[in-house]
Amino acid sequence: MQNTRPKKVLLAVASILLAFFIGEVAARWLLPASYRWLPTHRPYAGVPGLSPPGNLPAWGVGWVLSVPDPQIGWVLSPAPIEKQQHMRASDGSSTAIVYSINHGERRTSAQPPSGPVIVIAGDSSTFGYYLGDQDTWPWLLQERMPDYHIINVAAPGYGTDQALLAAERKVDSLPGQVRAVVLGFADYQLDRNRAPQSWLWTIYPASKPLFAPDAAGGVQYKGQVKYWSLGSLADSIIEHSVLLSRLANLIADRLVYRIEQHDGARQLTVALITEFARRFQSRGVRLAVVVLPYVGDHSPTSRADREAVVGQLRAAGVPTLAIDIPRLPDGRMRAEGFTVGMHPNGRYNSLLADQLAPFLTALNAPAGHAPD
Numbered sequence: 001m002q003n004t005r006p007k008k009v010l011l012a013v014a015s016i017l018l019a020f021f022i023g024e025v026a027a028r029w030l031l032p033a034s035y036r037w038l039p040t041h042r043p044y045a046g047v048p049g050l051s052p053p054g055n056l057p058a059w060g061v062g063w064v065l066s067v068p069d070p071q072i073g074w075v076l077s078p079a080p081i082e083k084q085q086h087m088r089a090s091d092g093s094s095t096a097i098v099y100s101i102n103h104g105e106r107r108t109s110a111q112p113p114s115g116p117v118i119v120i121a122g123d124s125s126t127f128g129y130y131l132g133d134q135d136t137w138p139w140l141l142q143e144r145m146p147d148y149h150i151i152n153v154a155a156p157g158y159g160t161d162q163a164l165l166a167a168e169r170k171v172d173s174l175p176g177q178v179r180a181v182v183l184g185f186a187d188y189q190l191d192r193n194r195a196p197q198s199w200l201w202t203i204y205p206a207s208k209p210l211f212a213p214d215a216a217g218g219v220q221y222k223g224q225v226k227y228w229s230l231g232s233l234a235d236s237i238i239e240h241s242v243l244l245s246r247l248a249n250l251i252a253d254r255l256v257y258r259i260e261q262h263d264g265a266r267q268l269t270v271a272l273i274t275e276f277a278r279r280f281q282s283r284g285v286r287l288a289v290v291v292l293p294y295v296g297d298h299s300p301t302s303r304a305d306r307e308a309v310v311g312q313l314r315a316a317g318v319p320t321l322a323i324d325i326p327r328l329p330d331g332r333m334r335a336e337g338f339t340v341g342m343h344p345n346g347r348y349n350s351l352l353a354d355q356l357a358p359f360l361t362a363l364n365a366p367a368g369h370a371p372d
Helices: 005-030 137-144 160-173 189-194 197-203 232-238 242-256 262-282 300-315 346-363
Strands: 066-069 073-076 081-088 094-102 117-121 149-152 178-185 207-213 219-226 286-291 320-322
Touching: 005 242, 073 207, 117 137, 117 160, 137 149, 137 346, 160 178, 160 189, 160 207, 160 262, 178 262, 178 346, 189 197, 189 262, 197 242, 207 262, 219 262, 232 242, 262 286, 262 300, 286 300, 286 346, 300 320, 320 346
Parallel strands: 117 149, 117 178, 178 286, 286 320
Antiparallel strands: 066 073, 081 094, 207 219
């Protein structure tokens, strides 16, 4: 009787390869665009400060501005840093801008300010990426509120959780001096808060804190979460396959880290902000939220996310201001008029500071009546 084992093995291998090929084709053609292949398994040094610039230009300038932190993931450098960046305009001219960092803060005034402290927290839009110190909205807010001391602890790449942790650390370092914390919030932070693999890749090799809602309506710290790498060889294979990439991300998101789905991230974000509002209140500090418009925020998902979060925050008594920026008739923001790339420019920030200053003045008034 002829040995058929080699044929059976060959047939099994061919069947597996055919099934994989069909699955790969189906993944590439049938999955929604947001689930199609991205190089999410290629190690990338994405956070300013943790290693030299990676392959995405948005992070390439300021990488020396931050240092690793075991609780928050990364923070602005405690050492004095003044880094210059040359921005090239469409007409070929070049403008030098300066990032001034010291004590984990970005500078908000040419002269040391005094008075009750207001801590500003947020991500790159609040930090002022691609802007000189004097064009950031915390600097412009300091000009409009000279009786206060504005401190900017925002850092590029932060989620809502990291921004609030950084603010809490600053509040604790200045006992009795902080009057309020202002969180710069945008709805894209929801995905940063839930920490899917597609976001963790962009900050690799850094980690970030992972929170989850608890039964009491607050949040529970689950530890640090990091991009789930299987090693350079496995990663290089996986990244070229939509099917394997989706499978690896699904395993990490659902089984390894058990992160929230996007809709769950709304409730997680609200729980984070309200939990920290209670923490700050126990220290005699008010938390206010300023909602920052951005290019692309007119999409149905962004509008729904923003409305859900803002509505729940206001219902919970968290003072929340949605910044009003002029828009086109279809709801889009004028990118050329208000942004540097995807980040706010000085004109945008000036409008923001004009609206935020009276809001905070009323919030900190002795009468104690917080605006809606």
